[in-house]
Amino acid sequence: MIDKSRQPELARRVADYIVAARPDDLPEPVRREALRSFVNIVGCMLGGAGHEVVGLADDVLSEFSGPPQATLLGRARKADVLHAALINCFSSSIHAFDDTHEQAVVHPSGPVAAAILAMSERKRIAGSQFLLAFALGVEAICRLSKAISVSPAKGVFAWSQTGITAGIGSAVAAGKLLDLDASRMRHAIGIALSQAAGFRAMFGSMCSSFMTAHGAQTGLRAAILAERGFTSSEAALEGPYGFLDVFAERSDLEALAEGLGTRFEILRNTYKAYPCGAVIHPIIDACLELRRTYLMDPADIAAVSVRVAPMALALTDRRHPKNGLEARVSLHHWVAISFIRGTARIEDMDTDGAVLEPTIARFQDRVETVGDDAIAPDGAEVTVRLQDGRSLVGRVEHCVGSASRPMTDSELEQKFTGLAEGVIGPLRTREVLEMSWGVEGLPDVGALARAAA
Amino acid sequence: MIDKSRQPELARRVADYIVAARPDDLPEPVRREALRSFVNIVGCMLGGAGHEVVGLADDVLSEFSGPPQATLLGRARKADVLHAALINCFSSSIHAFDDTHEQAVVHPSGPVAAAILAMSERKRIAGSQFLLAFALGVEAICRLSKAISVSPAKGVFAWSQTGITAGIGSAVAAGKLLDLDASRMRHAIGIALSQAAGFRAMFGSMCSSFMTAHGAQTGLRAAILAERGFTSSEAALEGPYGFLDVFAERSDLEALAEGLGTRFEILRNTYKAYPCGAVIHPIIDACLELRRTYLMDPADIAAVSVRVAPMALALTDRRHPKNGLEARVSLHHWVAISFIRGTARIEDMDTDGAVLEPTIARFQDRVETVGDDAIAPDGAEVTVRLQDGRSLVGRVEHCVGSASRPMTDSELEQKFTGLAEGVIGPLRTREVLEMSWGVEGLPDVGALARAAA
Numbered sequence: 001m002i003d004k005s006r007q008p009e010l011a012r013r014v015a016d017y018i019v020a021a022r023p024d025d026l027p028e029p030v031r032r033e034a035l036r037s038f039v040n041i042v043g044c045m046l047g048g049a050g051h052e053v054v055g056l057a058d059d060v061l062s063e064f065s066g067p068p069q070a071t072l073l074g075r076a077r078k079a080d081v082l083h084a085a086l087i088n089c090f091s092s093s094i095h096a097f098d099d100t101h102e103q104a105v106v107h108p109s110g111p112v113a114a115a116i117l118a119m120s121e122r123k124r125i126a127g128s129q130f131l132l133a134f135a136l137g138v139e140a141i142c143r144l145s146k147a148i149s150v151s152p153a154k155g156v157f158a159w160s161q162t163g164i165t166a167g168i169g170s171a172v173a174a175g176k177l178l179d180l181d182a183s184r185m186r187h188a189i190g191i192a193l194s195q196a197a198g199f200r201a202m203f204g205s206m207c208s209s210f211m212t213a214h215g216a217q218t219g220l221r222a223a224i225l226a227e228r229g230f231t232s233s234e235a236a237l238e239g240p241y242g243f244l245d246v247f248a249e250r251s252d253l254e255a256l257a258e259g260l261g262t263r264f265e266i267l268r269n270t271y272k273a274y275p276c277g278a279v280i281h282p283i284i285d286a287c288l289e290l291r292r293t294y295l296m297d298p299a300d301i302a303a304v305s306v307r308v309a310p311m312a313l314a315l316t317d318r319r320h321p322k323n324g325l326e327a328r329v330s331l332h333h334w335v336a337i338s339f340i341r342g343t344a345r346i347e348d349m350d351t352d353g354a355v356l357e358p359t360i361a362r363f364q365d366r367v368e369t370v371g372d373d374a375i376a377p378d379g380a381e382v383t384v385r386l387q388d389g390r391s392l393v394g395r396v397e398h399c400v401g402s403a404s405r406p407m408t409d410s411e412l413e414q415k416f417t418g419l420a421e422g423v424i425g426p427l428r429t430r431e432v433l434e435m436s437w438g439v440e441g442l443p444d445v446g447a448l449a450r451a452a453a
Numbered sequence: 454m455i456d457k458s459r460q461p462e463l464a465r466r467v468a469d470y471i472v473a474a475r476p477d478d479l480p481e482p483v484r485r486e487a488l489r490s491f492v493n494i495v496g497c498m499l500g501g502a503g504h505e506v507v508g509l510a511d512d513v514l515s516e517f518s519g520p521p522q523a524t525l526l527g528r529a530r531k532a533d534v535l536h537a538a539l540i541n542c543f544s545s546s547i548h549a550f551d552d553t554h555e556q557a558v559v560h561p562s563g564p565v566a567a568a569i570l571a572m573s574e575r576k577r578i579a580g581s582q583f584l585l586a587f588a589l590g591v592e593a594i595c596r597l598s599k600a601i602s603v604s605p606a607k608g609v610f611a612w613s614q615t616g617i618t619a620g621i622g623s624a625v626a627a628g629k630l631l632d633l634d635a636s637r638m639r640h641a642i643g644i645a646l647s648q649a650a651g652f653r654a655m656f657g658s659m660c661s662s663f664m665t666a667h668g669a670q671t672g673l674r675a676a677i678l679a680e681r682g683f684t685s686s687e688a689a690l691e692g693p694y695g696f697l698d699v700f701a702e703r704s705d706l707e708a709l710a711e712g713l714g715t716r717f718e719i720l721r722n723t724y725k726a727y728p729c730g731a732v733i734h735p736i737i738d739a740c741l742e743l744r745r746t747y748l749m750d751p752a753d754i755a756a757v758s759v760r761v762a763p764m765a766l767a768l769t770d771r772r773h774p775k776n777g778l779e780a781r782v783s784l785h786h787w788v789a790i791s792f793i794r795g796t797a798r799i800e801d802m803d804t805d806g807a808v809l810e811p812t813i814a815r816f817q818d819r820v821e822t823v824g825d826d827a828i829a830p831d832g833a834e835v836t837v838r839l840q841d842g843r844s845l846v847g848r849v850e851h852c853v854g855s856a857s858r859p860m861t862d863s864e865l866e867q868k869f870t871g872l873a874e875g876v877i878g879p880l881r882t883r884e885v886l887e888m889s890w891g892v893e894g895l896p897d898v899g900a901l902a903r904a905a906a
Contacts, residue, residue, distance in 0.1 A: 053683075056678075056681065056682060056683055057678065057683065059681075060677060060678055060681045060683065061674070061677075061678075063519065063520075063533070064518075064519040064522075064533040064534065064535045064536070065517075065519050065533075066516065066517040066518050066519050066533075067516075067517075069517075080516070080517040080518075080519075081517060082517045083517070153606065153607060153699075154606060154694075154698065154699050157694075158694045158698065158699045159699060163647075190655070190658075190660065191660055191663070194616075194650065194651060194652065194655045194660045194663070194664055195650045195651070195664070195667055196650055197647065197648045197649055197650040198647060198648070199647065199694050199695065199696065199698075199699045200693075200694035201686050201688040201689055201692045201693065201694045201695035201696075201698070202643070202647045202685060202686050202688075202689060203686075204686065205643075205684060205685050205686040206683055206684050206685065207643065207644055207647045207684075207685045207686065207689075210644070210647070211647055211648070214648055214671075218667075221514070224513060224514075225509075225510065225513055225514075228509065228512075228513045229509060230506075230509055230510065230513065230659055231658060231659050232655060232658050232659065232660045233654050233655045233656075233657065233658040233660065235654040235655075236654055236655060236660075239654045240653075240654065241607075241610075241611045241652050241653035241654045242652065242654035243652065243654075245607065245611065245652075245654070246606075246607050246611045246612060246652045
């Protein structure tokens with residue numbers, strides 16, 4: 001039980017657990033899932049490294065960047081660790097192809113991995129410590145987000161849950177690698193929380209991923225400041241007008257601080273099979289299956305009705321995306337793509353041809369949406385009305401890549417290869433993939449970052 | 454009238470005004486008040502430059518800093534402009550001695566001045582353009598904060614109003630110096646808003662001023678990104694789940710966007726006569742006057758009752774501050790200092806001797822507080838009960854430095870000199886003071902920053 005009178009009990013519990021945790025404390029399934037999360041996010045980082053928006057941010061901000069401490073994965077250059085954390089996280093998130101913790105409504109691995117990959121070139125870090133820090137950072141993000149998701153301030157997901165929690169994950173993971181004591185760990189968390197930012201109006205813009213990247217950078221900076229004695233407030237997390245207070249109407253304190261070391265949120269982490277908002281995935285599955293089963297010609301389709309969880313509509317009901325960034329969070333786009341092309345790949349959104357093609361835009365006009373509380377966020381029901389009057393229904397209980405139908409290791413490897421090969425070539429891709437699966441055994445994780453340059 | 458159906462009308466109005474504004478458009482009183490605000494904040498920047506917490510942040514973060522583009526005022530070194538904006542704003546705010554716009558509940562000049570002083574060494578900036586950009590940045594902060602202050606989210610000032618609005622001021626002012634067009638200006642504002650952060654639990658900690666400094670840095674970065682084509686969302690300010698939506702229960706759209714170019718919030722800006730939270734100032738005035746009038750010996754005082762606006766209690770009801778940072782927002786501390794020492798100076802809070810002195814701490818125990826809606830935020834009533842049973846009452850309608858009793862130019866100069874002389878010596882102080890008053894005539898404002906090194 002949480003004793004609210006003993007503030008800051010939550011902050012103490014969380015910090016004490018993180019400081020005390022040892023690599024051997026991670027149960028085998030947690031180790032495995034941390035590895036799978038890490039492999040997935042390194043692939044995403046490489047796959048996003050060549051995106052023009054990532055290039056723009058890197059180019060513009062390199063003017064202010066310090067010494068070349070850390071590798072920008074897939075960009076063949078180094079920068080100071082704060083810049084590297086920003087850009088590597090931005091790469092990992094830009095295609096909306098990363099990971100999702102459904103209950104926490106976050107994409108936790110990017111900010112954590114970006115922060116500690118950068119740290120691993122500033123200081124020699126052994127793989128077992130690295131994977132532990134990674135798992136702890138992911139845990140912190142998921143738990144903090146769950147704590148406010150039960151009743152978020154300003155209604156359902158006004159805030160970018162990943163944006164406002166990225167900092168704690170980055171701070172916790174980096175702080176662990178800096179061997180912060182419990183007091184400094186609390187201050188690192190407090191500094192990071194005091195800079196938590198991001199709201200939903202930015203979804204579908206360049207700022208969507210940039211908010212997450214900003215969290216990675218501020219969290220890393222917070223840990224480094226705290227190491228040297230910069231302090232925050234003991235009220236930062238749970239005190240009056242602290243993080244929980246301003247970002248939630250009501251907090252689930254148990255979700256944040258109960259079962260630390262025995263219950264691991266990372267076991268519920270999932271990896272995206274398609275490069276778009278996770279709530280669109282079951283819709284794509286249903287559309288692709290209908291197309292395959294009935295060998296549909298898109299010209300025969302008069303209308304498509306999509307029945308999904310209300311949250312899916314809140315996040316992705318966007319009929320005519322104007323560019324690839326908006327297409328990431330447009331269910332209409334992916335319904336059209338699925339039926340017209342029978343695919344759901346990066347190239348189906350990141351070229352003007354895909355997003356602005358008139359046949360795609362016209363098809364988007366034929367898509368209707370219905371919110372239904374009875375449908376889970378990883379499910380969907382798609383009804384196609386054909387020109388000849390027939391109706392065909394496709395139902396997906398749990399989409400590919402959901403917790404109930406997880407990506408296999410082999411599927412993760414295919415995803416990794418597809419993302420990385422075009423950026424660093426097949427030989428390096430194989431090497432970095434093997435190093436990622438074997439990260440625990442690396443005496444110096446910096447070698448992985450350098451191999452992925 | 455604001456037509457809410459024409460989104461993003463507000464963002465357009467604000468950006469269009471900023472882009473079109475010319476130095477000659479500033480009415481004479483606005484020019485004057487902008488100069489007074491600028492003189493005051495340069496003094497604060499110099500006065501805070503030697504603070505150990507500023508030094509800590511600068512030392513730690515210099516590891517990641519880029520080329521020496523811009524002067525850190527009073528610190529005799531240069532750094533990249535993003536680092537300079539962070540540290541110079543941190544200096545300006547660390548003593549809580551800056552400026553206050555009472556209705557907007559913000560300290561607007563620090564983030565704006567820090568951003569554009571840094572910019573003025575990256576690119577040659579003429580003084581008239583500089584002062585215009587400064588005035589526009591202050592205007593943006595005050596208007597945005599007023600727009601949400603009428604009914605802020607999560608109750609009265611859960612958020613750090615300066616923290617969450619610093620970015621727009623910095624972005625607007627820097628964007629003006631970059632000659633952004635209206636579209637890029639809207640995107641600069643949107644990027645900055647998407648990183649708006651800071652809540653009240655951090656008040657009294659190192660993070661209190663650091664949140665403002667962070668806003669200065671992120672706003673400047675936003676303007677530089679926008680110049681090069683980085684975009685945000687047109688919904689950032691006023692759209693669903695945009696800034697106004699998440700930070701306010703109800704927004705005052707007129708306060709934000711009406712009367713641009715004719716009504717200037719900077720005319721209501723005020724300059725602190727004491728280094729602490731502005732709502733404490735009338736209390737100090739009342740205590741000092743009681744002490745002077747009745748020649749009180751603190752040993753004769755049995756109890757002190759302080760009657761102030763409820764907001765003053767919300768922000769500064771903190772009986773036993775543990776250090777100088779907490780003392781800035783402890784009315785009890787300043788009541789004790791006022792009666793015991795008859796002063797209210799930086800040295801009355803920034804040494805352990807002042808804050809932790811047992812006579813001060815014991816006196817704090819004798820202070821009671823009462824919130825009274827009938828008292829304005831710049832007023833106070835202090836009742837002293839003496840050991841002999843007599844009661845003496847001191848009332849202040851408007852404190853020194855308030856909009857009703859503004860600091861004179863001469864008082865501002867004294868404040869400037871007191872802050873700067875110990876840092877850059879009397880000759881340089883005189884020179885920088887003259888350059889600050891005459892900033893409009895400088896062909897290259899960077900010269901001012903360099904003179905203040």
